[in-house]
Amino acid sequence: xxxxxxxxxxxxxxxxxxxxxxxxxxxxxxxxxxxxxxxxxxxxxxxxxxxxxxxxxxxxxxxxxxxxxxxxxxxxxxxxxxxxxxxxxxxxxxxxxxxxxxxxxxxxxxxxxxxxxxxxxxxxxxxxxxxxxxxxxxxxxxxxxxxxxxxxxxxxxxxxxxxxxxxxxxxxxxxxxxxxxxxxxxxxxxxxxxxxxxxxxxxxxxxxxxxxxxxxxxxxx
Amino acid sequence: xxxxxxxxxxxxxxxxxxxxxxxxxxxxxxxxxxxxxxxxxxxxxxxxxxxxxxxxxxxxxxxxxxxxxxxxxxxxxxxxxxxxxxxxxxxxxxxxxxxxxxxxxxxxxxxxxxxxxxxxxxxxxxxxxxxxxxxxxxxxxxxxxxxxxxxxxxxxxxxxxxxxxxxxxxxxxxxxxxxxxxxxxxxxxxxxxxxxxxxxxxxxxxxxxxxxxxxxxxxxx
DNA sequence: CTTTAATTCATACGTCCGTTTAAACCATAC
DNA sequence: GTATGGTTTAAACGGACGTATGAATTAAAG
Numbered sequence: 001x002x003x004x005x006x007x008x009x010x011x012x013x014x015x016x017x018x019x020x021x022x023x024x025x026x027x028x029x030x031x032x033x034x035x036x037x038x039x040x041x042x043x044x045x046x047x048x049x050x051x052x053x054x055x056x057x058x059x060x061x062x063x064x065x066x067x068x069x070x071x072x073x074x075x076x077x078x079x080x081x082x083x084x085x086x087x088x089x090x091x092x093x094x095x096x097x098x099x100x101x102x103x104x105x106x107x108x109x110x111x112x113x114x115x116x117x118x119x120x121x122x123x124x125x126x127x128x129x130x131x132x133x134x135x136x137x138x139x140x141x142x143x144x145x146x147x148x149x150x151x152x153x154x155x156x157x158x159x160x161x162x163x164x165x166x167x168x169x170x171x172x173x174x175x176x177x178x179x180x181x182x183x184x185x186x187x188x189x190x191x192x193x194x195x196x197x198x199x200x201x202x203x204x205x206x207x208x209x210x211x212x213x214x215x216x217x218x219x220x221x
Numbered sequence: 222x223x224x225x226x227x228x229x230x231x232x233x234x235x236x237x238x239x240x241x242x243x244x245x246x247x248x249x250x251x252x253x254x255x256x257x258x259x260x261x262x263x264x265x266x267x268x269x270x271x272x273x274x275x276x277x278x279x280x281x282x283x284x285x286x287x288x289x290x291x292x293x294x295x296x297x298x299x300x301x302x303x304x305x306x307x308x309x310x311x312x313x314x315x316x317x318x319x320x321x322x323x324x325x326x327x328x329x330x331x332x333x334x335x336x337x338x339x340x341x342x343x344x345x346x347x348x349x350x351x352x353x354x355x356x357x358x359x360x361x362x363x364x365x366x367x368x369x370x371x372x373x374x375x376x377x378x379x380x381x382x383x384x385x386x387x388x389x390x391x392x393x394x395x396x397x398x399x400x401x402x403x404x405x406x407x408x409x410x411x412x413x414x415x416x417x418x419x420x421x422x423x424x425x426x427x428x429x430x431x432x433x434x435x436x437x438x439x440x441x442x
Numbered sequence: 443c444t445t446t447a448a449t450t451c452a453t454a455c456g457t458c459c460g461t462t463t464a465a466a467c468c469a470t471a472c
Numbered sequence: 473g474t475a476t477g478g479t480t481t482a483a484a485c486g487g488a489c490g491t492a493t494g495a496a497t498t499a500a501a502g
Contacts, residue, residue, distance in 0.1 A: 167384025206423035
């Protein structure tokens with residue numbers, strides 16, 4: 001069957017690396033296949049189109065990532081909930097990817113950031129679908145821990161939260177952060193999580209603003 | 222001299238609208254000039270290149286915007302500083318643009334969000350240069366108001382802050398928010414500012430995380 | 443060995459892009 | 473009127489892109 005059975009994986013790896021560095025539109029199929037040592041037509045053969053390739057790149061990492069988030073959420077729910085632990089369960093898996101896969105990880109950390117910030121409609125929808133079940137469960141947990149917060153206000157604050165995290169992950173500083181010694185200890189990513197958590201926890205717990213018109217929000221996460 | 226003296230302005234308006242809706246790479250010179258009822262070559266004649274056009278679009282709004290921010294900062298410094306007032310001076314001018322220019326405003330609100338989240342290096346640098354003096358002054362004011370916060374921690378938290386605001390401005394929800402009745406009252410933008418401020422103020426004032434390695438950060442703003 | 447089906451390959455197609463060119467245009471100065 | 477110089481115009485250039493095609497290649501099945 002397969003002449004080089006790992007062709008799909010090699011394409012996904014190359015695409016992930018190039019997307020995270022140059023963005024989606026500025027990465028051509030030719031540069032991807034060249035970097036993967038694969039024929040130009042291989043992408044369309046294995047994935048159908050560039051758009052489907054992009055979605056596959058995200059699905060490959062986001063599905064296990066959300067499983068891990070749910071796993072940690074269940075741990076927190078079993079062992080005793082605090083806002084800080086919920087936040088850690090929610091954001092740490094993304095940032096810690098960089099340790100588990102050596103170089104692969106921090107590439108994808110930036111790529112996820114791009115997924116949230118980039119403006120291709122199909123991609124936002126795709127990521128939203130992948131995250132929906134996980135985000136829904138976390139939203140319930142946050143709501144239970146923040147009973148003083150109206151549902152609408154919680155949605156907005158989770159929206160701000162995602163913005164802060166995505167911007168941090170997508171930013172060029174992320175590269176320099178991860179460039180330090182990272183092997184074998186969870187140093188920098190862990191440190192970043194520890195910096196984000198107090199900021200976000202305090203933001204979520206902030207007192208309500210004075211009475212406001214009801215602004216609808218589509219979703220968060 | 223000028224056959225149609227407003228050619229440059231018409232190009233800037235059309236480019237701003239299209240950039241904010243479709244992003245920079247997905248907006249062609251042909252669509253810009255067509256939308257502006259201008260010849261294709263006009264952009265290169267008046268601006269030199271697409272890249273210079275993008276920079277001009279940002280400079281046209283960002284320069285007055287930062288002047289307004291400084292003006293409000295001076296007011297706050299004169300009348301009595303609080304963290305909330307500093308935050309309002311820092312972020313409100315961006316979000317309130319939508320009232321001053323009717324339709325123009327919320328276009329540019331989203332566009333600024335894109336400027337922060339999009340990943341063209343020249344654009345990040347250009348925006349950074351435009352904002353630098355203003356951000357430096359605000360950073361001093363924040364530092365004075367948050368004496369317990371080490372400088373490095375402040376930089377990180379301002380980075381999170383910018384992420385939350387930019388993500389909010391760039392997001393698709395912004396469109397729907399602004400779509401409501403907005404004329405003649407500062408309703409929705411004001412409401413959004415009032416929601417952001419408690420979240421951000423609490424985040425900035427959060428207790429320090431436990432001891433961490435010193436992570437460098439390049440800049441914020 | 444032959445057949446078969448999955449994969450790889452070189453190549454080409456049509457399109458759209460940013461930019462350039464050189465001629466046409468037009469308000470003003472002389 | 474005629475010359476001048478900023479501006480607009482139509483047309484083209486070369487290149488890069490995503491995708492499609494049909495033949496070559498490969499590994500497994502009969």
